[in-house]
Amino acid sequence: MNAHTFVSTRGRAPAASFADVLLAALAPDGGLYLPQAWPQFSATELAAFKGVSYQEAAYQVLSRFTGPFFSETELREVIAAAYSDFDAPEIAPLVEIEKDRYLLELFHGPTLAFKDIALQVLGQLFSRALAKRGGRATIVAATSGDTGSAAIAALGGLPNIDVFVMHPKGRVSDVQRLQMTTSAHANVHNIALEGSFDDAQSIVKALFADTAFAKKVSLTAVNSINFARIAAQSVYYLTATSALGRPATFVVPTGNFGDIFAGEAAWRMGLSVERLVIATNSNDIMARALNEGVYASGDAKPTLSPSMDIQVASNFERALFEACDRDADWATAAMNDFTRDKRLALPQEVLARLRARYSAFAKDDAATIDAIKAVHAQTGRIIDPHTAIGVAAARDLKDAPGPVVVLSTAHPAKFPDAVARAIGAAPPVPKRLQGLETKPERVETLPHSLPLIRDFISSRLGS
Numbered sequence: 090m091n092a093h094t095f096v097s098t099r100g101r102a103p104a105a106s107f108a109d110v111l112l113a114a115l116a117p118d119g120g121l122y123l124p125q126a127w128p129q130f131s132a133t134e135l136a137a138f139k140g141v142s143y144q145e146a147a148y149q150v151l152s153r154f155t156g157p158f159f160s161e162t163e164l165r166e167v168i169a170a171a172y173s174d175f176d177a178p179e180i181a182p183l184v185e186i187e188k189d190r191y192l193l194e195l196f197h198g199p200t201l202a203f204k205d206i207a208l209q210v211l212g213q214l215f216s217r218a219l220a221k222r223g224g225r226a227t228i229v230a231a232t233s234g235d236t237g238s239a240a241i242a243a244l245g246g247l248p249n250i251d252v253f254v255m256h257p258k259g260r261v262s263d264v265q266r267l268q269m270t271t272s273a274h275a276n277v278h279n280i281a282l283e284g285s286f287d288d289a290q291s292i293v294k295a296l297f298a299d300t301a302f303a304k305k306v307s308l309t310a311v312n313s314i315n316f317a318r319i320a321a322q323s324v325y326y327l328t329a330t331s332a333l334g335r336p337a338t339f340v341v342p343t344g345n346f347g348d349i350f351a352g353e354a355a356w357r358m359g360l361s362v363e364r365l366v367i368a369t370n371s372n373d374i375m376a377r378a379l380n381e382g383v384y385a386s387g388d389a390k391p392t393l394s395p396s397m398d399i400q401v402a403s404n405f406e407r408a409l410f411e412a413c414d415r416d417a418d419w420a421t422a423a424m425n426d427f428t429r430d431k432r433l434a435l436p437q438e439v440l441a442r443l444r445a446r447y448s449a450f451a452k453d454d455a456a457t458i459d460a461i462k463a464v465h466a467q468t469g470r471i472i473d474p475h476t477a478i479g480v481a482a483a484r485d486l487k488d489a490p491g492p493v494v495v496l497s498t499a500h501p502a503k504f505p506d507a508v509a510r511a512i513g514a515a516p517p518v519p520k521r522l523q524g525l526e527t528k529p530e531r532v533e534t535l536p537h538s539l540p541l542i543r544d545f546i547s548s549r550l551g552s
């Protein structure tokens with residue numbers, strides 16, 4: 090049993106190496122990969138994180154998962170390159186906004202959202218892995234806004250890779266759209282899908298399910314179903330905790346459950362975590378699952394926090410697999426039931442285990458605006474609407490012992506309209522976003538149709 094051999098949550102895929110997992114993303118049995126055993130950090134090893142650079146912490150964590158595929162030098166080069174274009178030397182700075190209340194700022198990368206922290210690593214890993222193994226990769230990503238631009242920033246211009254990014258037409262902010270569609274790299278292909286984010290995600294799933302096509306184009310994914318994302322995101326839970334010197338309650342603005350599951354990963358690696366708090370917007374599937382015991386999807390509603398407008402939280406499968414003691418038969422049956430009925434009643438024992446780790450709160454647009462306003466009035470800081478959902482949820486935490494850390498997932502300038510509604514003015518536009526509206530856009534509008542999207546991908550490969 091080790092941390093660089095991976096198993097599927099559905100239990101019917103052969104054990105895989107880190108490189109297999111990176112390049113395949115989804116397991117061939119339709120499940121999600123997890124390490125056969127979580128790496129364990131001793132108390133002494135965790136204490137040693139204090140004061141080391143973010144890059145060193147990332148090396149300590151990622152090397153446990155990558156195993157022998159990358160040499161130490163290679164992995165250190167990957168990490169150095171990944172974090173070379175961040176605006177904050179700490180990469181993920183922790184900012185105190187009131188006594189024992191912190192923001193963990195994860196938006197200092199090239200596209201100003203937390204997705205950069207993992208995707209910049211993934212881009213470098215892909216490039217190295219393809220150079221070693223040979224061949225090409227076709228990456229397809231469904232995005233509710235931030236994954237797409239972060240994937241494009243990480244993968245645009247890399248050899249042997251084509252990136253197809255599908256966003257729900259009209260449901261991402263203008264800044265988010267422009268960040269994607271103004272890429273000048275020939276290997277970047279944008280699709281505006283006539284449908285919701287969940288429609289886009291279901292197309293991605295269907296493309297993977299078409300195994301002949303997936304094999305022909307070497308299809309892979311960089312959304313949080315790719316375990317490498319989870320591994321890279323677990324690092325900031327460790328660095329934040331060691332900076333605080335005490336276990337924290339982490340409040341995580343949640344959509345696809347990837348970011349918060351990275352917290353569970355850190356916890357399973359030995360980190361002391363007080364609690365993980367799921368903060369959702371009105372698309373509250375995860376809050377209902379935890380609070381009512383039924384994981385049931387509805388229709389995604391547009392909100393002020395579009396990157397969380399999700400009704401299926403893919404990574405919840407990983408948490409369920411752990412909560413049932415890795416009973417792959419149960420997990421498979423549960424996920425099949427959910428796919429069929431759009432509803433899954435959680436057994437008492439599974440629910441009790443989830444509740445031992447997680448709490449959940451849903452907050453609406455009005456609470457989002459209030460939280461932006463309140464933080465601005467108290468501290469002069471401008472937060473984005475996703476972070477605001479976390480801040481609003483954190484206010485409901487009565488007597489959390491120790492520090493409360495809200496993950497601040499995007500720069501406010503990505504969501505100027507919501508900010509302006511709250512405080513009467515849009516935030517200043519950072520350099521990275523200046524001049525986007527004058528660049529030419531490249532995007533293809535396509536209907537919610539698997540065959541048409543498949544044809545589009547085939548026609549653009551290597552072009």
Ligand SMILES: *Cc1c(COP(=O)(O)O)cnc(C)c1O
Pocket residue numbers: 202203204235236313342343344345346347348349396397475476498499
């Ligand atoms: C992706 C995203 C989230 C949600 O993260 P998940 O890993 O999908 O739960 C929250 N906030 C922002 C700004 C995001 O881009």
